[in-house]
Amino acid sequence: MVEILGHHHISMLTKDAKLNKVFFVEKLGLRLYLKTVNQDDPSMYHLFYGDEVGSNGTSLTFFELKPMGQTHKGTNAISRIGLLVPDEASLSYWKDRFEYLNVDHDDVGIYNGMMSLKFRDHEGLEMVLIPNNDRKIPADWRKNRYTDIPEEHQIMGMGPIEFKINDITSMKNFLENDLNFKLVDSESELVYTIDQEGLYSDIILKEEEGQKERPGKGSIHHLALAVKDEAELNKVKELLDNKEVLHSGIVDRDFFKSLYYRHSHILIEFATDGPGLPYDDVEQLGQQLDLPEFLEPRRQEIEDNLEPI
Known part of the structure; x- marks a missing residue:
């Protein structure tokens, strides 16, 4: 059985890296801890935001695609990102902050049986703040000294991630039987988790018929799940090989190693802890353009083709 540790990171698409940085650093108070490029196309930025040091499970990453158009929302897609805040008092803080900064948001309400605050960035990316209260979080998550947001209200890391799928049967079987996720009792949705004492590994499955989502700015590209090391990543590869399904094989991302697999049209990455x-x-962290070793000989060319942010 593959051992999943929790969420590793989640990756989205943006049309404008500058505006993206303004929103996630200046408005949400995350730290731009890694500024790099798409390793498969180094003409585009790949930006990583998270806690002070980019701990696994805190990272929101964005690929910049300048020609990108609007997202046409639909099913068979990752539809919403849950972000954890310390408690219910933080929801009031964030509601006031969103109103002051003109961030598109709903009123405080209920999401999956929990108090919550839904909001969207300037490109329509759907997110929701959820109080963690006294639930367990990964021990390595750290507060961010590089923001004006008080520590008692800072975004802590990733919480429940929502999938919309027109037939959830196959995804349920994959999560339960192959990845050892457990079904959590829920009033309204199917929620799967690795750790029933925390929200940091939760996946919410919503069955929804309709047209498949057409990605654009503000859409979610993939979810990465964390595994301990390359030996565990090889277990994922062996599992998928035995199923005789297509996958990327193990890819060296320099900062970690990964394997990509598309299930129910949703791209899932498995990434090592280090x-x-x-x-x-x-x-x-985040002060210069970081490149993997194989791209270093092209640094000048790559930097010349990127607009400073």
């Missing part, structure tokens, strides 16, 4: 970023000095 090695992480090569920095001892936290101050350096």
Whole structure:
């Protein structure tokens, strides 16, 4: 059985890296801890936001695609990102902040049986703040010193991730039988988790008929699930090989190793817990363009083709 540790990161599409940075750093108070490029197309930025050091499970990443149009929302897609805040008092703080900063948001309400605050970025990316209260979180999550948001209200990391699928049967079987997710009792939705004491690994399955989503700016590209190391990643590869399904094979991303697999039209990445970023000095994170070793010989060309952000 493959051992999943929780969420690793989640990746989205943006049309404008500058505006994206303004929203997620200046408005949401996350830290731009890694500024790099799409390794498959180094003409585009790949930006990583998270806690102070980019701990696994806190990272929202964005690929910049300047020609990208509007998302046509639909099914067979990752439809919403849950973000954890400390408690219900934080929802009031964020509602006031959103109103002051003109961030598109709903009133405080109920999401999956929990108090919540739904909101959207400037490109329509759907997110929801959920109080963690006294639930368990990964021990390595850290507060961010590089924001004006008080520590008691900062976004902590990723919570429940919502999938919309026109037939959830196959995804249910994959989560339960292959990845060892457990079904959580829920009033309205099917919720699967690795750890019933926390929300940091939850996946919400919603069955919804209709047209398949057509991605654009503000759409969610893939969810990455964390595994301990390359040996565990090889277990994922063996599992998928035995099923005789298509997958990427193991890909070295320099900062971690990955394998990609599309299930029910949804792209899922399995990513190793390390090695992480090569920095001892936290101050350096996100300050320069970081490139994997194989792209370093092209640094000048790549930097010349990127618009500074």
